[in-house]
């Protein structure tokens with residue numbers, strides 16, 4: 461264990477903005493001192509060791525998802541994320557049929573085009589806000605492309621998604637703007653589905669494929685189609701935006717690693733994997749116990765909410781040598797930033813490809829770069845880790 465045992469009591473509150481600035485020392489204490497942590501005030505338990513988190517992810521019968529995968533009340537929509545086997549198995553195989561590795565590869569030219577388009581807006585300026593000008597734009601445009609959402613609607617969808625994910629400091633409740641954001645997204649897709657059904661043409665993208673699908677021998681109903689679109693927007697947008705930001709920040713603050721990447725861009729995939737391990741954008745997922753479980757001498761009752769701290773598991777010294785060091789040379793890539801087991805991220809290949817392209821394009825465009833530490837603003841959310849604002853300056857690379 462990396463933590464120095466301490467007698468000071470400590471609180472783990474995933475909504476605490478101070479803690480979210482640097483949760484890793486608290487994770488280390490959780491792993492060392494309270495591997496089954498109980499927060500009575502917020503009403504949850506938390507598992508922080510790699511092996512415990514992995515075991516829980518592989519036991520959906522005990523650690524179920526149907527009551528939601530965050531501390532907040534679950535969405536009323538039939539989302540894949542909040543289903544359990546056997547329903548989950550059927551629906552996942554259906555979604556997987558339209559979201560194949562081939563589809564991801566086919567998206568690569570669009571990803572490159574979208575990335576270049578946003579980069580061209582600021583590449584000569586020598587300064588930008590990485591989130592506002594680039595990483596907050598590209599993933600949403602790529603998902604929109606994947607789903608078949610027209611370009612004219614993409615900004616609005618991004619705005620609603622941001623509102624939906626944001627939380628007030630220390631408060632787990634979804635703010636009114638969040639509920640409004642989610643409602644707007646729902647209404648948007650309901651309108652698209654209606655229009656496409658009426659026209660008799662399923663139309664482009666995965667939305668078109670969903671409209672042609674059957675579940676249990678019946679055409680997929682509108683609610684499922686809308687929920688599938690909703691799922692891709694919420695699962696693949698913010699997470700990728702934040703991962704690109706986290707990768708750029710860690711490279712800026714580890715100049716030796718960044719130099720290695722400039723010297724050999726073939727190292728970019730290693731930098732992406734190490735960012736996922738070191739600072740993945742999904743720090744935790746929640747489960748609900750279907751039965752009483754006793755672990756490390758602590759009994760968690762049936763119905764308890766249990767947070768599985770992926771971000772902590774990925775810093776577990778039992779699995780990763782020198783875990784607090786950001787190291788793109790690391791050979792052990794057994795991180796669980798994309799979860800594990802039946803719910804393992806369906807979009808992992810797409811997120812990896814998108815982040816690789818982002819790092820490739822940003823490093824080609826910038827001969828060097830630095831973030832303005834005082835003006836970095838964290839995104840405050842219970843489980844998404846990253847920045848809301850990342851002002852940076854850079855030396856434009858004029859060779860291209």
Ligand code: HEM
Nearest residue numbers: 540541695696699700703742745798799803805806807811
């Ligand atoms: C850095 C980016 C991403 C991270 C860190 C991430 C992380 C995760 C994690 C941890 C889960 C498991 C949730 C659980 O066990 O309850 C998950 C599930 C999922 N992710 Fe991602 N994700 C990312 C990007 C994407 C993208 C780009 C897409 C799609 C375009 C996507 C689609 C999904 C879907 C559909 C699921 C649900 C799978 C299921 O419940 O069976 N994700 N993701």
